Amino acid sequence: MPSRSRMSLYVCVVLLGYGCTVSNQITNTPRSSIEQRLLVRALERALANLDSRPFKGKTVAVDFYGLTADKDFAKEFFTAWLQSQGVRTVASADQAQLHLKVFASALGADQGQSFLGVPAFTVPLVGFVVPEIPLFKNIKHAGYAEIKISATDTTTGDFVNESAPATGRSAYDDYTVLVLIHFTRTDWKRRPGVWWVTDDSENRIRASLAGRERRFARLFAYYSTDRGDGMKLYYNPQSRAVIAKWMLDECGAKYEIVPIDFTKQEHKTPEFLKINPAGKLPALVDGDSKIFEGAAIRLYLGDKFPEANLAPKIGAAQRGRYLSLMVYSTSQLEPAMGDALLKVQPLPQRGWSEFETVKDVIEGELGDGPYLFGDWFTAADIMIGSMFIWKRMWGTPPERPRLEAYVDRLLARPAAMKIGK
Ligand SMILES: N[C@@H](CCC(=O)N[C@@H](CS)C(=O)NCC(=O)O)C(=O)O
Numbered sequence: 134m135p136s137r138s139r140m141s142l143y144v145c146v147v148l149l150g151y152g153c154t155v156s157n158q159i160t161n162t163p164r165s166s167i168e169q170r171l172l173v174r175a176l177e178r179a180l181a182n183l184d185s186r187p188f189k190g191k192t193v194a195v196d197f198y199g200l201t202a203d204k205d206f207a208k209e210f211f212t213a214w215l216q217s218q219g220v221r222t223v224a225s226a227d228q229a230q231l232h233l234k235v236f237a238s239a240l241g242a243d244q245g246q247s248f249l250g251v252p253a254f255t256v257p258l259v260g261f262v263v264p265e266i267p268l269f270k271n272i273k274h275a276g277y278a279e280i281k282i283s284a285t286d287t288t289t290g291d292f293v294n295e296s297a298p299a300t301g302r303s304a305y306d307d308y309t310v311l312v313l314i315h316f317t318r319t320d321w322k323r324r325p326g327v328w329w330v331t332d333d334s335e336n337r338i339r340a341s342l343a344g345r346e347r348r349f350a351r352l353f354a355y356y357s358t359d360r361g362d363g364m365k366l367y368y369n370p371q372s373r374a375v376i377a378k379w380m381l382d383e384c385g386a387k388y389e390i391v392p393i394d395f396t397k398q399e400h401k402t403p404e405f406l407k408i409n410p411a412g413k414l415p416a417l418v419d420g421d422s423k424i425f426e427g428a429a430i431r432l433y434l435g436d437k438f439p440e441a442n443l444a445p446k447i448g449a450a451q452r453g454r455y456l457s458l459m460v461y462s463t464s465q466l467e468p469a470m471g472d473a474l475l476k477v478q479p480l481p482q483r484g485w486s487e488f489e490t491v492k493d494v495i496e497g498e499l500g501d502g503p504y505l506f507g508d509w510f511t512a513a514d515i516m517i518g519s520m521f522i523w524k525r526m527w528g529t530p531p532e533r534p535r536l537e538a539y540v541d542r543l544l545a546r547p548a549a550m551k552i553g554k
Contacts, residue, residue, distance in 0.1 A: 235281070426463075459516050462520065
């Protein structure tokens, strides 16, 4: 007689064998609270891209047009924003200097879903309903707002100004991941947390996960999403391509390594120069996109893999500081460190500070850490951290203690860059 656990395993196998499905669908639904938040965020971001200066200090009357049920809310929201920008609004066009026609040509939220698992179905004859069992489910919600203002003079009726369309986007994704692990029934133990396991398998799992359960679940999530299949990283283990590889691995990306042999000048062949005209590594090819310069690769991947959460999104308050640190890394830190290691006297006219000053800046940005954005590890840590990791490998005397501790923390990450591998 099969045990209960075996029976349930049989049921799973039978269901998977017959009912497993992968589906992709886009739906439009009445506004859920997620969609409401997405709309408001997209609207805020579109407004942040609008130039209110032509209307500052003026008295305006607003007519708002939108092909959407959310138009009344959007009108009030827009009017409040105008007022916060120092624009006076009045209800009647007679009392206004300008008449603003505001077109919300797009204001909506979409939802896309991909599903891997057993869909809900009714067992024939018995009528028993088996509920949906997701092994993996990825729901992507996206908000979009586009706004354009056309202004006329209320006295003369003359057309005064038309703004360019300002757009805002927002996103919210959620995943369901079911991890099935089968162990023997003997010596079961309940541990706070997640697992029911036997003693020795528990030790093995705990050792390999070591507090990274969330990361483990994320790996499963990526399994069914776009992990960049088909991307190619042109690579040599003795080059800056190891930093690009670190970023790809932190993203959970799927990619192919194309080895480049420097001794055979493979990075100067006509084919490679079509990918990177500078004839250097790293270079990344993603479909029709060819990306060269390490910083560009990190920026590209940070945006391509929003699930990996390695970059503040466009429109987020931290985005500006993030971009600054990304660029600072190659335009100041790298050449300043190069000067120091090669004992070259830096010239301020060349656009970067001397290494000690750069270290002051980075220590200041790091603060109490552990990363440049506090607890949040981002691509900026890969950019800046990789330089100090590389410096340590160069074999120079230890850096300032705070920077050394930062390097230790970064090297403890499983995906951290490995020179020579
Ligand atoms: N700023 C470039 C530097 C690229 C670079 O200098 N790469 C070196 C390897 S670390 C290279 O390909 N050197 C070979 C050569 O220039 O011939 C980047 O970050 O991508």
